Structure formats: C-alpha cells, structure tokens
Amino acid sequence: MTDHAANAAVIAAAIRAGKVSATEATRDALDRIAALDSRYNCFTALTAERALAEAAAIDRARAQGATLPPMAGVPYAVKNLFDIEGLRTLAGSKINAARAPAEADAALVQRMQQAGGILLGALNMDEYAYGFTTENHHYGATHNPHDPARSAGGSSGGSAAAVAAGMLPLTLGSDTNGSVRVPSSLCGIFGLKPTYGRLSLHGMFPFVHSLDHAGVFARSSVDLALAFDALRSSADDTPAQLDAGIAGLRIAVAGDYFEQGDAQARAAVQAAADALQASDRISLPEVARARAAAYVITASEGGALHLERLRAHAAEFDPLTRPRLLAGTLVPAAWYIKAQRFRAWFHRQVMDIFDRVDILIAPATPCCAQLLGQETMTINGTSMPTRPNMGMFTQPISFIGLPVVAVPIHQSGTMPLGVQIIAPPGRENWALRVAAFLESSGAARAPIVTN
C-alpha cells in the first residue's frame, strides 16, 4: 500500500525501485477518492479503467527492464476543461454536456502520459472558468478540506481541494485571472502558473484567449518542478534547478496596492519576507488600473466567446455566470482596445522594475477562504463582493503573463493563505527555487487536511 501523503516524486521513486507497483498506487488513489470525494465534491468524472490500464503498462515496462519515465505511476487528474479522449469536456457547464466526447487528449494530458502519469479523472470548476469560488449550480460546490463550509477557491477548485485532501499528489488546472493561485491559497497548497504561452493550451476549453494559462497544483515545490519539466513545450528550456537555493536572487516585497489585504494576508507576506530576508519594498505603478483592464478584457473576450451560446441556450448557463457573460457581450470596443493598449504599457513598466529586482512577493488572496454562498466580505473595514475580489492580487500579474508560484503559509489557528512568488517572463525556475527555499526553511508547507 502506498502512503497517501507521499508526494509525486516519492511515489515515482518507489515505483522505479519496485517498492510498490503502479497498479497498487493507482488502486490506493482510487480508494482514497472513493472514501473522500463525497465530502468535498472534487471529481466530475473518474477514468478508473483507463488509469488501471496505464498503470498496468507501467508495471509491464518495469518488469521488462525498461527505463521508466520521470513520473511513471504518479496518479493525477485534470480540471474538466481539459480534453480527455472519450469524455465530454464540460468546462463546468451543462451546455457542453451535449457536445460529442473528445476525440483526443489535450496536449498537456498527452505530455503527462508520456511522462508516465496515470490519469484518474476530471475535476470540478466554476462554469466556463468564470469565478473564484467553484460554486457550480450544475455539479455542486467544491468544499474546502480545511473547513467544508468554506469555498475551495476557483475556478480550479476541484483541482486544489483534491490535492489538499490527499486524494492525489498532483493535478492540472487553468489560470486566467488567478484560477490556480486563488484555490492554491485557500486550500493551502503549492500552485504554479507559468509564463503566458509557456504551456500548450491545445485541447483545453478556452475562456479569455489573451489571458488563459495552464497550471499545476501539488503539495511540494519538487512536484511542481517535476510536472513543469514534463509539461513545458521546449526541451531547451532551463530546468527547474531547485537545489540552487536563493543566493544571487534580488527579492523584494510588492508594496502599496498589494498591502490592501487583511491582517492575515499581510502577515503571510511578512512571514515569507522574513524567511527570505527580503526587506526591500517596491511599488508597481498603476496596479489598480491593471486589474481594471484585466477585468474589462476578461468580460469582453469571455462574452464574445459565448455569444452564440448566450443567444441559443441562455437558460442553461449557471445563474452566477450568465449575467456576467451577457454584460461582457455589451462592452464597447473602445474600452477593450484601450485595456489592451494599457496592457502593453503596464508590461513595459514592470519589465523596467525587473531590471532592479528578480523576484517580487505579494499575497495571493486578500483573505483566507470565505463561507460558501457568502456574497460579501469585509477587508480592513471595507465591504466588497466576495466572488470577484478574491482575485484582486492575482489579476494584475497574469494580466502581463508573469510566472508565479503560489506558496502556502499556515499560521496558527487560521485557515491557510498563499503568497505569490512572482518572476520575470521565462524565469519559472527562479520562482520555484524561492518556493523550495521557503519549503525547506519551514515557512511554507502543505499538509494533507481532511476536516
């Protein structure tokens, strides 16, 4: 029997060493999902038959003396906007359930299979990825393993909660405005959103073409690096190099706009800064406007993407999604174009800052997970709608496609809350090195929790 708390790298090593078979690891993960998923509602489909066939192939290869790929036998699952051959790609919607099953796996699922990963199923999300809470009226809400009355975050809530509860060591998701980093923060696990364009989106149901990214969830930085090395498009990219430490990296705290979170958010950033001995603070210019521009682009592209479906099937949309998408179809072109021009400007300003610093740290969310169904939250005395504002710190960063690792900071007596480790484009390896340092120092950790 495998240790359900083992991370992906440990499981792969145990299978390579013959301490456990891929079939045993797969059956153990399926058993754990069967025991826990009714509590958290992470999965919308299981692919047990396929998983056991993939595991058997790994075991046969090992028996024949073949060199196993790096993730051989590691169980994983994907947000249900990834194409899985033979399954309907729901993207959290009822409308897509009427589509034909996918004829092939998404590119990243193919890469995971080439790396030896064992696909166990598809995971819950906000409808069409438009939300930060995974409160889905068609497939139910995903519950936070730290407190099932609270949101797991979104839109990749099923991906995050499944890892936090120890059903799996690794899942894939997507991040347009924060949909990897927000649920990572609220479920207390590690999340990687690489540079825009770094991972293939082929075979993933889109949301906002200008901002869509794929990403990874895990309980350790080692597993993020392992998955990223398997998923990235170019064999010539720099590998993660976690053991390089943080020597030589200029690290600063992102100030001003990013200090608007509650006391716990500020404390999480301070804990990370203390561990990294990062005392410099840097202000990024016009961050509120960057977030606003991301909001306009998201609304407009999202509405345009779904225009035909809104004309023909409006009643079948999730009531949380439909009004937002309908409003997005009505956005004047001038607003959208100015937002895209501002994006170019903001990118230049932030690139200038990266001449002086290598890593920026900022909170991932303004507060910890809020109760499911909670319409408003109060941050530093200001009441604001919960659902859109969970992404207030992630939106300005993905707006210009920067790579980010969200690291979980657990403070005594509180729900977890994540910190963003933000790097220049193409420098995922720097962000992963910082995450690994925080993990090894004890400042960041992702224990399995099944409350």
Add this chain to the structure above:
Amino acid sequence: MSTDNPAPSPEKLTLQHVERLAEAQSLDIDAGDLANVHRQLQLIASHASLVMEFDLDEEIEPAGEFRP
C-alpha cells in the same frame, strides 16, 4: 501626443441601454436577469473608467499575440 478618451460613466448606463445593446446583439435577456446584467455592465464600466481616463501615447499598440 496623448489620447483623450472620455471615461465611461456607469451611472449613465440605464436598463434601457442594456435592453437596446442586447437587442442589437440579437440577445434575448430574460426579465429576471436584466437588473443583474445591468449591475454587471455598470461594474465593468467602473473598471473601464479607470482605464479610459489614463493617458497613453497614441503610438502604444494593443498587446497582441497575432504573429503572421
């Protein structure tokens, strides 16, 4: 030279505007949704006002991914 775009005024976006814009897009908004769509468009407009009031040199092109 900077552009001079008047910022949108969310409060000027009425329910009637929403109905007319939706009609132009061949969208049939359910009566029960109309007020919520209106609120959402006003929220987008409030974000857009932050963007539109910001002066940008005309030479700045939209960020884009199209590479022929």
